[in-house]
Amino acid sequence: MSAQIDQFVHQLLPAQHLRAEYLHLEEDFHNWTSLNVVQKLFDRVKERDLMHRPFLISPDHSLTYEQAHEQVQIISAHLIQDLKLVPGNRVLLRGVNSIALALSWLAVVNAGLVAVCTMPLLRSKELKEIILKSKPSLYLCQNELVEELNLARTELGLTTQQINFDVDHISGELKASTQGLKGLPCSFATEPSDVALLAFTSGTTGEPKAAIHTHADILSACFAWPKHVLQARETDLVMGSPPLAFTFGLGGLLIFPMYAACAVYYHDVPYRPQTMVDIMRQVGCTICYTAPTFYRQMASFIKDHPVPTLRISVSAGEALPEASRTLWRQASGLEMVDGIGSTEMFHIFISSGPGVMKPGAVGKVVPGYQACVLDEEGQELAPNTIGRLAVKGPTACKYLNDDRQTKYVQRGWNITGDLFTQDEDGYFFYQARDDDMIITAGYNVSAPEVEDSLLSHPLVLECAVVGQKDLERGMVVKAFCVLKEGHAPSSALIQELQDHVKTHLAPYKYPRIIECVDQLPRTQTGKLQRFKLKQLD
Ligand code: 3UK
Numbered sequence: 001m002s003a004q005i006d007q008f009v010h011q012l013l014p015a016q017h018l019r020a021e022y023l024h025l026e027e028d029f030h031n032w033t034s035l036n037v038v039q040k041l042f043d044r045v046k047e048r049d050l051m052h053r054p055f056l057i058s059p060d061h062s063l064t065y066e067q068a069h070e071q072v073q074i075i076s077a078h079l080i081q082d083l084k085l086v087p088g089n090r091v092l093l094r095g096v097n098s099i100a101l102a103l104s105w106l107a108v109v110n111a112g113l114v115a116v117c118t119m120p121l122l123r124s125k126e127l128k129e130i131i132l133k134s135k136p137s138l139y140l141c142q143n144e145l146v147e148e149l150n151l152a153r154t155e156l157g158l159t160t161q162q163i164n165f166d167v168d169h170i171s172g173e174l175k176a177s178t179q180g181l182k183g184l185p186c187s188f189a190t191e192p193s194d195v196a197l198l199a200f201t202s203g204t205t206g207e208p209k210a211a212i213h214t215h216a217d218i219l220s221a222c223f224a225w226p227k228h229v230l231q232a233r234e235t236d237l238v239m240g241s242p243p244l245a246f247t248f249g250l251g252g253l254l255i256f257p258m259y260a261a262c263a264v265y266y267h268d269v270p271y272r273p274q275t276m277v278d279i280m281r282q283v284g285c286t287i288c289y290t291a292p293t294f295y296r297q298m299a300s301f302i303k304d305h306p307v308p309t310l311r312i313s314v315s316a317g318e319a320l321p322e323a324s325r326t327l328w329r330q331a332s333g334l335e336m337v338d339g340i341g342s343t344e345m346f347h348i349f350i351s352s353g354p355g356v357m358k359p360g361a362v363g364k365v366v367p368g369y370q371a372c373v374l375d376e377e378g379q380e381l382a383p384n385t386i387g388r389l390a391v392k393g394p395t396a397c398k399y400l401n402d403d404r405q406t407k408y409v410q411r412g413w414n415i416t417g418d419l420f421t422q423d424e425d426g427y428f429f430y431q432a433r434d435d436d437m438i439i440t441a442g443y444n445v446s447a448p449e450v451e452d453s454l455l456s457h458p459l460v461l462e463c464a465v466v467g468q469k470d471l472e473r474g475m476v477v478k479a480f481c482v483l484k485e486g487h488a489p490s491s492a493l494i495q496e497l498q499d500h501v502k503t504h505l506a507p508y509k510y511p512r513i514i515e516c517v518d519q520l521p522r523t524q525t526g527k528l529q530r531f532k533l534k535q536l537d
Helices: 037-047 065-082 097-109 126-133 143-156 217-222 223-228 247-260 273-283 292-304 320-330 447-455 491-504 529-533
Strands: 054-057 060-064 090-094 113-119 138-142 160-167 196-202 210-214 238-240 263-265 287-290 312-315 338-340 348-351 370-374 387-392 415-420 428-433 438-439 443-446 458-471 474-483 513-516
Touching: 037 065, 037 097, 037 217, 037 247, 037 273, 054 065, 054 097, 054 217, 060 065, 065 097, 065 143, 065 287, 090 097, 090 126, 097 138, 097 247, 113 126, 126 143, 126 210, 138 143, 196 247, 210 217, 217 223, 217 247, 217 348, 223 338, 223 348, 238 247, 238 273, 238 474, 247 263, 247 338, 263 320, 287 292, 292 312, 292 320, 292 458, 312 320, 320 447, 370 415, 428 447, 438 458, 438 474, 443 447, 447 458, 447 474, 447 491, 458 529, 474 491, 491 513
Parallel strands: 054 263, 090 113, 090 138, 113 196, 138 160, 238 263, 238 287, 287 312, 312 338, 474 513
Antiparallel strands: 054 060, 196 210, 338 348, 370 387, 387 415, 415 428, 438 443, 458 474
């Protein structure tokens, strides 16, 4: 059932038989009669008597839960009453992580509207694809980022209403005409299966897909990884680099802090590795989220400038090489929490954590989820055998009107596209994306495994390994390396790197070709774009 009046997204949900099986949590939010995830999260803070606690913090502003709640109500009222939006309408959000963006997101979902988050760096071409798929009724855009959005709208001939906001003026124009609206309805009693979010995949190739998440999905996600693994406290201060338009960032830097009633800090300019360490120290950060490469780059700074308050560092988005885990541990004294999640599943479903750590493993399945490794026919494989990762839980893949639903969901399982092994103790070991396995002269070589070995060499800052077509061997292993500052490539160094790999791994895995480059192609969420390196061949 659905209470949303505009049924656009509901009508484009995959048919029931194409959906993954949901696993129900002890408290099954999917079966409640009414649920609005934003109202529920604020209510929990209220019940715990923590509304006076700090919530949203920036260099110039700080809002308590009480103040943020009031702002959210005002913006929601504006959306419903002045702008005449109807529950179920989509609202496109465009901005860097900021208090204004966070309040806007919360107000949109609180009002029963559907948030369509877009990455700040997207260009008009990419914005057009998102607009055509999601058909927003309103655009909320940070002043500094209007240009590409205007271009997209002009090219599509759209005149839909748009409000531009300023990150420095909390909710800026959003509340300009709402003075005195207090007391009028501003939130909407959605049902658990009503849609809260369209999350566009940051996929490394192809046309973007929109993953649909309901109010029950997002609340359920809070009662899985954040409850059992992260275990944040109300005194925590969270910080990190992933955008709120990426569900890794949305969960980590907005939803899960609310679940814990703790504070989150948004910086006014993009983080660089050194500034991130400095700011963590200045603001007293206790929990930090970013991608593996960023931790690698922060390691050298945090070593000399420790952040004594930091107690949890979470890495996700890409495989965490063992060499990077070690480097970070030595530099910061912290054991990394590595978690694999996806846009389709909303957040992390396999993770390391307190007492859950094995060298080389991502971790164990998060309570609330089930995971296993399947063969091509969908049969569960014996321990330590490479196969396709399959996951089920209280969140599930639901693409908006997309044939690729049948690729991600098979026989009720969510198939992430990753190759894994699982050992007898239930630890999951990442091998590769299913298209990143290199088959050379009949041997299987996982690209990340070779990268991990190269990264353990002291002169390698970053690297990427791909298969290059080869007449004799079918494919050969090729590595692209970024050297640490002050080191130049030479044939002696390349030989040294090859020998380094041969002493760590089976010799057939060593990269026969090594090319030194200045930087590697990455997506806006920090994922390596191996396909671009393959195209270079
Ligand atoms: C890869 C990892 C190894 C893996 C995400 C945490 O990354 C997120 O979502 P995306 O949709 O990509 C999903 C794919 O990324 N991946 C992510 N984390 C890891 N591979 N180790 C990891 N720790 O291929 C996965 O299928 O962009 C991550 C929370 C929310 C997210 N959306």
